[in-house]
Amino acid sequence: MRKLFLLTLMLFSVLVLAQKRKSKGVQISKVQTSDIRWWGYKVVKSEATTHSGFVKLKSGKFIFEDKLLTGGEFVLDMRSLANTDLTGEDQEKLTNHLKSSDFFDVKKHPTAKFIITKILPSKNTEYNYLVYGNLTLKGTRKTISFPAKIRTNDRFVEFESAKFSLNRQDYKAFYKSSIRDYLIKDQIDVQIKLTAN
DSSP states (O other): OHHHHHHHHHHHHHHHHHHHHHHHTEEEEEEEEEEEEEEEEESSOOSOOEEEEEEEEEEEEEEEETTEEEEEEEEEEEEEEEEOSSOHHHHHHHHHHHHSTTTTOTTTOOEEEEEEEEEEEOSOSSSOEEEEEEEEETTEEEEEEEEEEEEEETTEEEEEEOOEEEEGGGGTOSOSSHHHHTTEEEEEEEEEEEEEO
């Protein structure tokens, strides 16, 4: 009985030590600066055919395993969504419309979330990695991927994506009036720049 107790104790100790060693291999770098830009386009040419703006990051972190960057989790503050190419009343009107239930419905969905699931090296000389992850926007989750320029030094991360496209229809971000919706391209372009430490 005593031998069985000692054996159990030894196995438990080994498991605890292994778990501690494993947890020491995981490190977190919190995002310090962020710049997230978006571009939307009209199908029919008019006075303004392209609109642009930003959305702020609420929180973000990169995950390292044994000093290798393997993932990350980022929460966007959709209430901060804003237009920047217009001014005055037009700017306020477009910003409020984008926040409304016609598009991103920020009262019901105040945040969006992006979780990196995989980072793979790329042969592209400018954007040296391909980033894969799940984007949850307006309650809908989709897997996306995009090229990114990533530089790491210990836990410091400099992250800049190429401009990549999302389909707003995938996330149910469209006019209730289908006729007006035809005047807007489904494509939304996004670019992300982050630093973390």
